[in-house]
Amino acid sequence: MREIGEIGRRGEEAAVEYLREQGFLILERNWRNGRYEIDIIAQRWDEIHFVEVKTRKAEGWTTPEEAITPQKFRSLKRAASYYLALKHCPLEPRFDLCAVESLANGSLQITLREDVMQSHW
Numbered sequence: 001m002r003e004i005g006e007i008g009r010r011g012e013e014a015a016v017e018y019l020r021e022q023g024f025l026i027l028e029r030n031w032r033n034g035r036y037e038i039d040i041i042a043q044r045w046d047e048i049h050f051v052e053v054k055t056r057k058a059e060g061w062t063t064p065e066e067a068i069t070p071q072k073f074r075s076l077k078r079a080a081s082y083y084l085a086l087k088h089c090p091l092e093p094r095f096d097l098c099a100v101e102s103l104a105n106g107s108l109q110i111t112l113r114e115d116v117m118q119s120h121w
Contacts, residue, residue, distance in 0.1 A: 011055025036079035064099035
C-alpha cells in the first residue's frame with residue numbers, strides 16, 4: 001500500500017509541474033473541506049480548472065481514464081460547486097483529468113484531458 005501512495009504523490013507533483021508549464025496558475029493543491037476534496041484547482045485565463053489526478057502504472061489493470069467513475073464525476077462537481085460558492089468565484093469552471101502513467105523505466109507520461117465531463121472520452 002505504501003508504494004501506491006508514493007506513486008500517487010509523485011504523479012501529483014508531476015501534474016502540478018506540467019500544468020505550470022502549460023500556463024496554469026495553481027490556486028490550491030489537495031483542497032479539502034469536510035467531505036469535499038479536489039486534487040488541484042488551477043486558473044488559466046478566465047477559467048477555473050478543477051483537476052483530478054489519476055496515476056497508474058503503465059500496462060496496469062486500468063488506465064487513469066478508466067479510474068474515473070460516474071460517482072467520482074458527481075463528487076468532483078459537488079466539491080467544485082461548494083468551492084465556487086465559498087470563494088465567490090466568478091470564473092467559468094472546467095473539469096479536467098491529468099492522466100499520469102508510470103513507465104517501466106521510471107519516467108512519467110502525462111496527458112491533460114480537458115473538459116472530461118463534457119467529452120466522456
